[in-house]
Amino acid sequence: EVQLVESGGGLVQPGGSLRLSCAASGFTFSNFGMHWVRQAPGKGLQYVSAITNNGGSTYYANSVKDRFTISRDNSKNTLYLQMGSLRPEDMAVYYCARARNGFTFIDYWGQGTLVTVSS
Amino acid sequence: QSALTQPASVSGSPGQSITISCTGTSSDVGGYNFVSWYQQHPGKAPKLMIYDVSNRPSGVSNRFSGSKSGNTASLTISGLQAEDEADYYCNSYASGSTLGVFGGGTKLTVL
Numbered sequence: 001e002v003q004l005v006e007s008g009g010g011l012v013q014p015g016g017s018l019r020l021s022c023a024a025s026g027f028t029f030s031n032f033g034m035h036w037v038r039q040a041p042g043k044g045l046q047y048v049s050a051i052t053n054n055g056g057s058t059y060y061a062n063s064v065k066d067r068f069t070i071s072r073d074n075s076k077n078t079l080y081l082q083m084g085s086l087r088p089e090d091m092a093v094y095y096c097a098r099a100r101n102g103f104t105f106i107d108y109w110g111q112g113t114l115v116t117v118s119s
Numbered sequence: 120q121s122a123l124t125q126p127a128s129v130s131g132s133p134g135q136s137i138t139i140s141c142t143g144t145s146s147d148v149g150g151y152n153f154v155s156w157y158q159q160h161p162g163k164a165p166k167l168m169i170y171d172v173s174n175r176p177s178g179v180s181n182r183f184s185g186s187k188s189g190n191t192a193s194l195t196i197s198g199l200q201a202e203d204e205a206d207y208y209c210n211s212y213a214s215g216s217t218l219g220v221f222g223g224g225t226k227l228t229v230l
Binding site: 035044045046047049050059060061095100101102103104105106107108109110111112 | 122151153155157163164165166167170171176208210212217218219220221222223224
């Protein structure tokens with residue numbers, strides 16, 4: 001059974017940093033690209049970042065470019081999102097998700113971790 | 120990339136059929152057969168319902184179907200059931216953007 005379990009969310013002040021983790025199990029992690037997708041309270045889904053299966057290529061939404069860094073450790077079956085210079089508009093539930101067919105769709109999602117940005 | 124356009128809400132009675140539209144441009148929905156649909160119940164993670172316009176993953180009811188015409192994709196749910204009440208999001212690959220683009224979401228109410 002495919003499982004994606006996010007952790008690391010919490011309360012952070014504007015301008016602060018946070019690192020999210022996503023532990024993957026039930027599939028060969030190193031064979032799949034991965035996404036981070038977020039959802040602000042009461043709002044829709046928004047892509048944040050993606051990474052290829054070997055970590056060789058990374059992609060970012062314009063809104064987080066130069067502030068967030070996606071990475072992965074295939075030996076630990078773990079995906080990361082390092083978030084810096086956090087803004088109130090970054091407050092959201094962050095989902096880890098498995099990419100398919102390049103990055104054309106997502107077939108599995110984690111349960112999400114909430115990031116709150118507030119002073 | 121601009122978000123794809125979905126109706127904010129749709130409703131139907133049990134047993135009826137409803138269709139949710141998702142309108143984009145020739146640079147996304149109209150240009151590629153890479154439209155997917157996700158169902159999200161309150162407080163839960165999204166779930167893949169349709170990929171590549173009209174393909175259903177294993178385990179998804181055949182009451183759910185997808186189609187596309189020009190720049191508009193559609194999700195049809197037949198034989199509406201109470202459990203279908205949820206938010207639905209479309210997504211498409213978009214030229215010039217590996218990340219793709221989501222629609223704004225549609226709230227389905229089963230009356």
